[in-house]
Amino acid sequence: MARFIYTLAVLTLLPWAILHLLWRARRQPEYLRHWGERFGMFGAVTPAPSHEGIPLRITIWLHAVSVGETRAAQPLVAAxxxxxxxxxxxxxxxTPTGRATSEALFGDSVERIYLPYDTPWAMxxxxxxxxxxxxxIMETELWPNLIAACRQEKIPLRLVNARLSQRSARRYARFPALTREALRGLVAVGAQSSDDAMRLEALGAQDIRVTGNIKFDIAVPDAQxxxxREFRLRYGKRPVWLAASTREGEEVLVLDAWKRVMRSGIPLRDGAGDTAALLVxxxxxxxxxxxxxxxxxxxxxxxxxRSDDTPVAPSAQVLIGDSMGEMFAWYASVDVAFIGGSLLDFGSQNLIEAAACGTPVVIGPSTRNFAEVAREAIACGAALSIGDADDLVTQVNVLLADAERRRQMGDAGRAFAAHHRGATARTLELISREAR
Incomplete structure (x- = not known):
């Protein structure tokens, strides 16, 4: 009955979904493409790629909602x-950005489509x-009709690299019967942390193992x-700090705080000279x-x-990183990195990549999406926490003036990332021998 009511709600919301696609297409025209896939309408099956002349079967399916989940899947795909x-x-x-990310990371070696809206017939x-x-399913995306269809077709479906914040757990708990049915339709769950496992178990999940965060297994690509190094040459000798993966409303706070500091006559500088820092x-x-x-x-x-593709002018004060798929390069090229999504109540973006690059991390108060990772990074000295934008600019200025502290934080970040590797291997242990 709970899933029947859910299906009626999905059907009621489908006209809104179409309007939502049209609205998003105002900024991202990619939302106008591949509509048929979103409603379960597919063309002919594309010819299968081959391995040593033998056609490959489509047997392994990964659902990655958007950019973060797709990037996290890299070690799992390799394994x-x-x-x-x-x-x-x-x-x-x-999302189109998730689709574009898988294309950038994997090219034609994988096939990609949009997952249909969660109606029984589309699934x-x-x-x-x-x-x-x-x-x-990467991280946490529970689609009740999808899970039920997999169970009916005897397709084993696992939730891997699973995370569930307290806020998300409360939302799922509003629909206990529906959530319990969906979670029990999974054959196994690999949770990022013991806290995630506890919250998932309380909602009804079974066969849960703490496998860790697969994102720790992502190696920094040589090309990045x-x-x-090319970015660093373009910056010149000036100090550089990065506001990474910022969300709407955060850039204004960062820019205004930096402006206030610069107007005070104490612009962000390195410890040895008077070269004003560059904000990326x-x-x-x-x-x-x-x-x-x-x-x-x-x-x-x-x-x-960034799209200008030229050396940064000495007069430039802000560089906009208007590129996709270059986040490792941004982290590895700067002196300090602030992790966006943490200054306002977005729950933070992932700090693991910055730590793995050996870049000192600054993170704001909103960290629910990566709560345990943030706590551990702060505790080991790889990251420091700030309260607001003025505090952010102040702490960045302190770090830019202290090369030894930056070195210590960078070393701590690399050690932190190395210590937590191995989640991919533990995730593979969840798989028996279905794929043969």
Missing amino acids: LRQRYPDHRILFTHM RRFLHHYRPQLGF LALA IVPRHPQRFDEVSRLAAERGFVVQR
Whole structure:
């Protein structure tokens, strides 16, 4: 009965979903593409890629909602390819940026589509069309009709790299019967932390193991390190700090706080000279690149953009990182990194990549999405916590003036990332022998 009521609600909301796609397409025209997939309508099955001349079967399916989940899947994809070299991999996404990320990371070696909206018939068409032998949902996306369809078709589905904040747990707890049915339809759950496992178990999940965070297993690509060196040459000798994956409303706070410091006559500088620091802002969502560039210019900053593909002018004060797939390079090229999504109540973005690059991390008060990771990074000295934008600018200024402390934080970050590796191997232990 709970799932029947849920299905009626989904049907009622489908017209709104269409309006939502049209609204989002104002900024991201990609939302106008592949609509049929979102409603369970697929064309002919594309010819399967081959391995040593033998066609690969589509048997392994990973659902990664957007950018973060897709990037997190990299070590798992590599491990699955090694274990099942004769199997084809299918990605499903919900956002154009997630789809673009899988294309940038994996190219034509995987197939990618949008996951249909969660109606029983659309999910059945999806499963009958692609016929996966096993599936993985990255992090936490519970689609009751999808899970029920997998169970009916005897397709083992696992929730991996699972995380569940207290806020999300409270939301799921409002629909106890529906949530319990969905969680018990999974054959196994690999949780990032003991806190995540406890909250999932309280909601009804079974066969839960704490496998850790797969994001710790992502190696810094050599190409990104080379690009970081190129970025560093473009900056010149000036100190550089990064506001990474910022969300709407945060850039204004950061820019205004920096402006106040600069007007006070104490601009951000390194400890040895009088070269004013460069602020790099990389917004979380690409449709906001123009908006953030405009916000900086309106405040009187001299703005340059990554897409200019030229050395940063000595007069430039703000560089907008208007690129996709270069976050490792940004982290590895700067002296200090602030993690966006943490200054306002967004729950924070992932700090693991910055720590793995050996870059000192500054993080705001909102860390619910990565609460345990943030606590441990702060405790080991890889990161420090700030309360607001003025505190952020003050602490960044202190770090830029103290090379030894930056070195210590960077070393702590690398050690922190290395200590937590191994989640991919533990996740693979959740798989029996369904894919053969």
